Amino acid sequence: MYSLDINFLSDRSERQAVKGVQRRAVVRDDPRPIYIGAAVGVALLALTGGAWLLLQNQNRTLEQQSAELDNQLAALRVQQGEVNSINQQVQAIEAQNQALATVFDQIRPWSAILQDVRSRVPGNVQIQAIEQLEPAPPPAAPAPSPSPVASPSPGASPQASPVPQAAPPPASVGVPRVRITGQARSFNDVNDFVLTLQRSPFLDSEDVRLVGSRLIDNATQIEFSGQGGGAVTVELPQVVEYTIESNLTSLPASELLRDLERTLSVGLASRIQALRDRGVLKP
Numbered sequence: 001m002y003s004l005d006i007n008f009l010s011d012r013s014e015r016q017a018v019k020g021v022q023r024r025a026v027v028r029d030d031p032r033p034i035y036i037g038a039a040v041g042v043a044l045l046a047l048t049g050g051a052w053l054l055l056q057n058q059n060r061t062l063e064q065q066s067a068e069l070d071n072q073l074a075a076l077r078v079q080q081g082e083v084n085s086i087n088q089q090v091q092a093i094e095a096q097n098q099a100l101a102t103v104f105d106q107i108r109p110w111s112a113i114l115q116d117v118r119s120r121v122p123g124n125v126q127i128q129a130i131e132q133l134e135p136a137p138p139p140a141a142p143a144p145s146p147s148p149v150a151s152p153s154p155g156a157s158p159q160a161s162p163v164p165q166a167a168p169p170p171a172s173v174g175v176p177r178v179r180i181t182g183q184a185r186s187f188n189d190v191n192d193f194v195l196t197l198q199r200s201p202f203l204d205s206e207d208v209r210l211v212g213s214r215l216i217d218n219a220t221q222i223e224f225s226g227q228g229g230g231a232v233t234v235e236l237p238q239v240v241e242y243t244i245e246s247n248l249t250s251l252p253a254s255e256l257l258r259d260l261e262r263t264l265s266v267g268l269a270s271r272i273q274a275l276r277d278r279g280v281l282k283p
Contacts, residue, residue: 101275104268105252108176112256112263113202113248117180120196124185133177133245178203179211180244187213190242201249201259208246216241 114130121127180197184190190213198205218236253260253272260269 104271104275105254107253107268108202108248109260109265109268112260112265112268113178115263115265116200116202116259117197120193120200122184122189122192122196124189125182125193126184127180127182129179129181131179133179135176175204175247175250177245177247181242183216183239183241185237185239187240190240193242194244197244197246201251201256204247204249208244211243211245213240213242215239 110132117127117130184193190210194208194210197203198208200208215238218239220236222234222236249256253268254276257269257272260266260272
């Protein structure tokens, strides 16, 4: 039979030679990610620096604006002080004008009062005198009764604060009074005169009253001029002597403007009208 001989040693050297001829392949890394990362880092640094510079610039601008606003605020405060001073002067002038208007508004012209009273005198009544009386003092306000002090409770503090008392109201100024005296033919004529005076706008209608009246002899003297030597005796009827008193009205003169014009008190009426035109007095 035939045998098959295989020599493996003879092929070994050739394989080693073939194997030694082969070269190792070197794999190199791509540098582009490094460059990209470096560029991104530089860009971030540049962006951060630019943002910081921008913020610093904005801070300087804001500081300048704040300084300008502070200067404007200081100027406005000076102007506000001037405005407040002017407002105080205006208020003082308005107070003076109001005080002056109050003075004019409280004037009661006697010419108007006498003219009004004269126009209301009946035919059988004569006036002898009209005089102004001192205003009656206002009634004294009653003293406030002391409030009872409550007994302290066992747990309360021994020092209790006193209860403040209410201040008494200011005393009111009395209204001037007027007294009219004269003579009338009868008591009915005196009563008619009282009724007409109650309709006077310059008098307090609720306070006009007859203080006293009495019959007296007529003091009128009658003389006859003639050549006759005989004496003539004339006996005149008695007359009524009366006294009427009343308070003047408490209405301001601005509410009596028509009555002032009716009694020809044009001076005070024109002043009040001028104060109304300027807005010091309200109609």
